[in-house]
Amino acid sequence: MKYKAKPLPTVELPELRTVGKSLRRVDALGKTVGATVYAGDFTMPNMLHAKVFRSSEPSARIKRLDVTKARELPGVACVLTADDLPDGKLVTDMPGQTGQKRRQGSDAPVLAADRVRFVGEPIALVAAETQAIAECALELIEIEYELVPGVFDPLEAMKPGAPVVYEPDNIVSTWKIRKGDVEAGFAAADVIVENTFRVPFIDHAYIEPEAGVAWMNDQDVINIRVCTQVVEHFRSIAQAVGVPHNKVHVRGTLIGGGFGGKEDITVEIVLALLAKYTRRPVRLAYTREESILAHSKRHPFIITHRTGVKKNGRITAAEIKMVSDSGAYPYLSPYVLLYATVTSCGPYRVENLKVDSVSVATNNPFTSAFRGFGGAQAAVAYEQQMDEIAKTLGLDSLEVRRVNYLRTGDRNSIGQKIESAVWLEEEATRALEALGEKETVSHDAIKIGQGFATTMQSYGRIMWFHDTSRSWVGIEQDGTVVVRCGAPDLGAGQANSLCQIAAEVLGVSLEDVTFYNSDSAVTPLAGTTTATRQLYMSGNATLKAAKMVRAVLLERAAKHLKEKPEALDLANNKAFVKSDPERSLPLADLAKMCAADGMKLQHLALFTAPFTDKLDPENLRGDLFPDFTFSAHAIEVAVNTETGEIMVLKSIGCHDVGRAINPTAVEGQIQGGSAQGIGYALMEEVRVEEGVTRTPSFSEYLIPTAKDLPTTKAIILESGTGVGPFGAKGIGEPSLTPAAPAVANAVANAIGVRIHDLPLTPEKVLAALDRARSGEG
């Protein structure tokens, strides 16, 4: 079937000089010439090398731990065990913030004392003169375990009598939605469609393994130079190490990829402890294997949809059950589950909705944030369910969605009103139009399929977190601009966006802006680079600060040019009269005049997101997110029915990003996010057997190479209706979310049978074809 792009509503966005331009990012050249210094690149005089001794058992008591020989090895400066830090706990459950009852004992110990709950759990820390000595010392640590029965399947873990990972039981978190009358809705349905979908553990697989260096300075401040998405962990680090908050200083570097995996604390506490105990600089860099072992994974989910629909596709009721594997410690599991719960029915109007979600503790690797944060897992299920509904009713996939799409002004699953543009149909038709006709092949074994998905993903944090950001903008006396903002830059261009915004407001070129970021002590705290929030939060804070500087400049220029400030503008490094641009004043001169008059040319601005109270976990209802990005992705695949191999032939992502601050960077997000989504669909899985990871390195854990993907065509729409600066919406996470279900739908379209669990490996394709042939459908 041919699709034609639905016309867009008329949008008039103001012409801008810097914002909206594909300028070379301020951090680009440093990276391409190899001048950028990453966390693992720092060394210091007199530096020690750290190693972590980790559990080899998924569930055991520590019967005996003896580090004497390791301590005695020449060249070993220090070996720490839980005995050395009696109160060393990493608080991961953000007490009180979920609105759920606080669980006892759910904080992860920094070092395991008497019990280990997953393979890779830290037990002892070593600091030595060389890396080799540190590695030798690990070998000299003696440990005896007494094995304790573990539990490795979340469904098993929920059963009475299952081994309890930590008290009181394995239920980490639950959320519920009770909306409308589900029974009446099912009674009114013509057809009920039920399916269960599964998604696996996956790894962030950033190319930069976690690394850092720490030292104590002459004020007893523990300095930690590290690649992190959250410099504000300095408080948790201080708490775990047992020093006041103002004695930890996190100096974030430019990051070699994060995707949520550097959102939780990684090497920071280890470094801080060893620096404190040895009073020497300490370096720790994970190997790839240690990185895969030590950091969080994306939650596997089991999601069941039961959907009642009319013959025309309109949904009358939906009952959704979600189970996520939280692994051995909660970390961000309750929130990942919350995101999944709220987006469980997709960007559709479902008046009668019942959702029951639970996150369960197991002795598997712990799970936490990963780009898409529950919204991605939910989308894999709801978008395959929509295609299954279409198939059952014999309707077109787009038509089934179209009659259910949310529109601006509608309320979502929990009753939050969507105020911004909802261009789902516009996006879907554009993506499908760009996908075009199916390729034709002459080989009988090759089946071509097309599929698409439309999704919603929040940007900005959960509103009851009361999110804030700060940014500082100043103009120097030669007219150059400085932006200081604590926002960590993961590589997506977070810092650059802030610079483009400041350049726009102050009328300078991007080259005239220098940024300082990601420092917990010397840049204003801007919050986490997570939840697709930095452009929204720090972008708005930077816009606000820059406007404050602009107002001062215009006031002084007005005096000099004998005009009203409203009659003036700033551009090309000058203040000028709008009606007579020849009458102008160079910014450098203007800045000097302001300084001479004692006017304030540096401003710190605070941006606060809208705040709400906590929602009731027993029946979520109310406002939860600042806004949503709506997206479509279309995919064409070729499936070899003899080998089971799947090739992605075409990939189109269409997103309303509100306003693209830097279109090349937005395109990069859409292409890179969808590549991760395609990897999720086709090849990525951290295989865990009885708590042991069977994909310990990049030799086994496969991510897409340049040979595995086509370039995703990015279609960027700009409604100008986002809550970010200049009407921008977030794109970091939304870019990933629709790609995986689009691939799954394309594969089902190609082979005529659905595979309900990702990844869609050749083995599963062949097994599904066998089942279809033998009539098991």
Add this chain to the structure above:
Amino acid sequence: MQPKVVTLNVNGRRHQVALAPNVTLLQALRDLGYTDVKNGCEKGDCGACAVLLNGKAVNSCLVLAWQAEGTEIVTNAGLGTMDNPHPLQEAFADAGAAQCGYCTPGMIIAAKALLDRNPHPTEDEIRDAISGNLCRCTGYGQIIKAVQMAAERVQKTGAGGEV
């Protein structure tokens, strides 16, 4: 085996260092301060540590430092600087090909080796050439565009003489 003194010629500089036989070229280069050579996996899976060894792109984690004695080693930082970037470095910056930037030095080395033997590669040839270099940020599209951009610019302007 005891360490021996090895001569390494890196980016036109000559270093004499005592190295044990099991030290990889990756480790030796990083210890000498060539931290633009990135450590991503230490077993040849990711390509982040790629350098040119007598003009050929190799994963420096799979070469022992002793084996590199007497060769010409070029790292990405040896191709250009902030003041005088190589056309590939310039194109990668312009095309958005570096997001987090961690794979970039290895990626540029792979691209340089390609353009040296094939100044006008097709998209498929570029994909082949960088298939040993993992990137988790870009989906490779803007990287491929950057290589094409560099090839075109050199052809048009003769910039840099060679790519």
